[in-house]
Amino acid sequence: MQQYGLSAKDLSVYYGPKQAVKNVSLDFANKQVTALIGPSGCGKSTFLRSLNRMNDLIDGAKVTGEIWIGEENINHPKTDVVSLRQRIGMVWQRPNPFHKSIYENIAFGPRYHGVKNKKQLDEIVEQSLRKAALWEETKDRLHKSGLSLSGGQQQRLCIARSIAVKPSIILMDEPASALDPVSTAKIEELITELKQEYCIIIVTHNMHQAARISEKTAFFLMGDLIEYDETDKMFTDPEKKETSDYISGRFG
């Protein structure tokens, strides 16, 4: 189990009577990028959001099955969700920095989790921003609002914010789909950089993006996991007809 950052076993998600994700089992390796692709409404985002128990927030949503991180099944009623979410970072489609200063956006999480020393916090802020390739652009304006940044910078700020609390896994829900091509390229570069340390799971609509940045790709359709393999193989020689139809653009 240890070689995997995270493993889902027979994971199903229900919204009321509707089953949005159907018995999906997937292993996500450490220090790798795994892309989840599929047409809109195929359940890939829902699947992603159940990995850090974000679906708990949605009324009527029910997640069955197991999610293993190391020796712990985190999809268990007794799991401490608050401390779990510290171990799993998340980045959304639209950049959502807190309405706080750039510094506070990053320092907020670590401070809440017990880092009170100003020097240490300064260090965490700098390191996180450096890792997110945002330090040079923001070091002179750390106390300006996070909202004063451009969209692409905001998204990198959100990535910096999530790595500041030292997660081992980062979930990304179409992190570049609201950004321009230049910012997208920067985010992709950043993801390739980050995978040296983290287990990254990324939902994307953009198949070129999946091909560029991921080691493994999982294809979802109507809540089912159709195929899961090395990205290279998926895009050149997929096993299933649905996969090749989707990848070659015949639907979706």
Next chain:
Amino acid sequence: MNAKLADRIATAIIVAVSGFIVLLLAGLLGYIMVRGLGHFSYDFLTSPPETIRAGGGIGPQLFNSIFLLVLTMLITIPLGLGAGIYMSEYARPGKFTDFIRLLVEVLSSFPSIVVGLFGLLVLVNAFDLGFSLLAGALALTVFNLPLMVRITEQGLKSVPREQKEAGLALGLSKWKTIRSIMLPVAIPVILTGTILAAGRVFGEAAALLFTAGMSSPRLDFTDWNPLSPFSPLNPMRPAETLAVHIWKVNAEGLAPDAAEIAAGASAVLVLTVLLFNLAARWLGRFMYRKFTATK
């Protein structure tokens, strides 16, 4: 009729209607000010009213209005914030919350004279509070609380869901997320609502007639012990507010300058509300900036 013409006519009508409203407001405000300002003096603002002779002031009434506002808000804001946060973030949407919401709506549209009578029967008599600032503040809370609950709920609901999720995804507790991430974003909305609620306190008369009472004891502005019966700070003393005073002077004033006093007091009331609004807005912007580091 072509689309262009229709568009022009619609624009003209909308501009005319807005212009009419602005004129009406300006006229009303101008009338009150012109009639009232002539009566302004330091003496008028600070001295107590006279029953029979001319030259009475509105000092205690002005103080009562402001003190009543503070008392009411001290009760309303914590309760309203708490209930609003509960309704928005903790209660599961369903029949129960719909029922609470219905109660809240009904409560806020209660005729104020009915609330006044309720205050007289329950607060003043049954609870034996007597005609007092506290009874008045509690009666006003009946109107203000629903407004405050609804505004807080709306304010929190208007915070983008991603903000809340981002807080939770960082491993913050629910309460920490609400307190430190969501409430600061919701402050402008909540503050606007609070100002509206506060404005009602200044303007309300009917609900106060039978609760805060229609008289004010001779206040001793050197005595700040809240337990002393002549201290301005004593919440258990009767307190006639400015709005009630205007009504009383107009209805049964015996002083020869009753009309001028009413006009002057009206102008003071309007100005106070205006100043209060400006101050509250400034405070809100200041708080928002402090919490969110914008500009």
